[in-house]
Amino acid sequence: MHGLLSILIWLPIAVGVLILMLGDRNIVAGRWLALLGSLATLALAVPLWSGFDPTTAALQFAEQLPWIPRFNALYALGVDGISMPLVVLTAFMTVPVVIAGWSVIEKRPAQYFAAFLIMEGLMIGVFSATDALLFYFFWEAMLIPMFLIIGIWGGPRRIYATIKFFLYTFLGSVFMLAALIYMYVKGGDYSIAALQGLPLTLIEQRWIFAAFFLAFAVKVPMWPVHTWLPDAHVEAPTGGSVILAAIMLKMGGYGFLRFSLPITPDASRELDVLVITLSLIAVVYIGFVALVQQDMKKLIAYSSIAHMGFVTLGAFVIYEIVRRTGSVQGAGMGLDGAMVQMISHGLISGALFLCVGVLYDRMHSRQIADYGGVINTMPVFAAFMVLFALANTGLPGTSGFVGEFLVIVASFRASFWYSFLAAVTLVLGAAYTLWLVKRVVFGPVTSPRVAALKDLNGREFLVLGALAVAVLVVGVWPAPLLKVMQPTIQHLVTQAIASKL
């Protein structure tokens, strides 16, 4: 279907603007409009998956219109095996966010739903842009709704958190922009394919790599530029946390795969140890940090950082594999793992934040100490929470297992110690997640407030149920996902290994 990606981008934005114009007075209509808009986008994402040809690495559903002739910049869209699953994930995750905010948001609801729908369109734009200028356009525009979401509907320290979020990301992005313009001045073209083919000296590659690294490492986030994330997550409303964890963090990983590896392969090869070290610090050190958290959202935020460490590890371990074994065969596995981990973490972390949201809506507290014995009053909720927690620890049969397993196996080919340190997360992740579950869900009822809790309503059940199904399907049967990505990953490995010098 021609123009499908354009519809996926602009339909939610148009619906968002419409909701904004209807205003808070017509919020009943606005809510339904938001739900219909997000469902329609999800429905349109189905043909994107089913019509996708998994045998080629070429861009599909490509569209191209002249945009800014002066810069030779095009309104060019297209998806391959890396971006298509992320587009579908975005369309999928917005629906639960809309449903979760249904009656909970009382303050300025029209703006709330509008912000999330506009965000959805912009995020799909980021994943499907094949022109670097268009990519950057969406990448930065996305900051505006997220800035407002955290700032308007957030917790007590929301202003600090949202400014920190904005400035961190903005700082990284500005340097990426400078790098993109440099390459444009050199090559005369903003299309990502042209940038990937642009010959660059090692010095240039190092600078460009550094600029990209700043942008993407902040977004992932990698240790030590991760400090905005716990703040943003704690203060953001539930929906904001879900989108932040499920989609926005993936943009950092996506950036590494789309820009850093293919555009600066030699610098990536040279500096892979840096990225791997930072990833392993994220996995191990942040795992310990997560262990001591008192706040449920903060704990999940730190767990996100640790899990995203697998993405960057999987992406950059390929060079060591090639160095060690001399074959590219195993290298693809690291990238496969990174991609599956992104999708899986999107589902699991989103689901966990929704779980916390369910509790927070009832108790207005995120402190672990305020809970205990929730299973006695909310058995259905407890079942979901335990499932997602186990998925977070990487239990086989859930999506969390697939990504981590692939990355650990791949890094074993590179170095025993990489995989050893990465595997520490299996212990640490289990420790902090299960301990969280133990303190919140299990045990006797600790307070009268917990005793008064009501179990999930139909709306919440629907949302968590859908996510649970997705987590299990990807965990039990990841083959379709891997198959869709296969040719693109192979192509990416070739690009990342080939020297530009």
Next chain:
Amino acid sequence: MPESLFTWSSLAPVTPEISLTVAICLILLVDVFAGEKRAGLTSTLTLIALAVCAALTVEYGHVSERVLLLHGMYVADELAFALKLAAFAVVAVALLYSRAYLINRNILRGEYYVLALTALLGIFVLVSANSLLTVYLGVELLALSVYAMVAFDRDSGVAAESAMKYFVLGAIASGALLYGMSLIYGLTGTLDLSEIAVRLNSPTSLGVIMGLVFVVVAVAFKLGAVPFHMWLPDVYEGAPTSVTLFIGTVPKIAYFALAFRLLAQGLSGMTPDWTQMLAALAVLTLLVGNVVALVQTNLKRMLAYSTIANVGFILLGFVAGTADGYAAALFYTLMYVLVALGSFGVILLLSRKGYEADQLDDYKGLWQRDPLLALAMMLLMFSTAGVPPLVGFWAKLRIFQALWETHHLGLVIMAAAMSVVGAFYYLRIIVLMYFYEPVTAPPPAAVGAGGVRLALGLNAAAVIALGVFPGALLNLCARLIH
């Protein structure tokens, strides 16, 4: 070119100046006879006069190639044509925004409008200058009109002080300009800018460098570049807001033209010299403007420092010293004027009698009091911060591109870092407007300001529209310079 005779057809490119001068005389006369009882008449008449003059300019004043007139004193080209039309539009919008404010402060007098128009005439002369004398004539006509405007609220001590400061410092700058010009004239033997460009192509003497330094100082003063920026925050804060709006917008177009005509065209042979000077100025300007803006509590003063920061970016376009750089600077100037028009317009619309709306705290919870103005202000602030999909992003992008083309790695890093610092204080306004509850009781709503609000809404909409489709304006700027 033989031009011993003035014929109507040879004077056609001067239509904007001629028609504007006629209009000024008419308005002055009408104002004298209409008296103070019908002060509103002048304001309406001025807007009509601007529309008529702009229409005449479009009809007769267009030239498709560079034409020299009046013994080479005056140049008509597409750049001048476009800048004049832009100035017409900006002045009209600025006066439209100001009317309610002037009525509230009892300073709605005919002279205000006449001064605005003479300032505009000065801008036109400057934009079309092709001789050192014409440049000076334009600069002074503009400056003197503006000094008087700053002092217009004669009962306000702050305004009088600002005007005095502006006048004294401005006079020194004019002196510097004149002195620099005299040195250049003495060493080249001509006042004609095109002629100077030819004669200064050979290796230059120390005297010419000396003249150049004075000219650069004057340009830096007019633009408000550090360390010649001292007047700017005080004048912006002290002047009546309607005057701040005026001096914050239209003269920027003129001073872009000043820098372009004098440095890029007249002294093109010395580009390596003045780009170095401007580079140092630009770095200082970016640094001081952005950092000092962080700690302001008065919005007008904060926007003044934001102006200084933006001037830093405009200078960077000139630092590149290429046609592409000048085009980037032009785009940046036009973008900045559009945004400044809107943001000072918001202050004007919010102010009431006895309530200036210039403290940052006055903006707390604006979202609840006035959603339209809050939304407009948010878009304008994100635009100056350089966030897509707003037009300010493209302006910054153009400057970066011009700098890369001329291999200024250090300046790129500097500019990138400073745009992040700048983002902070723009965000602060959005934070106040959207994330706080209102603290003061909202002052009564303005009566009958529907048309002005519409104009402001369109102003903000233009910032988005040009942000999503910047192609036409980018092309236009490039064509005007090349």
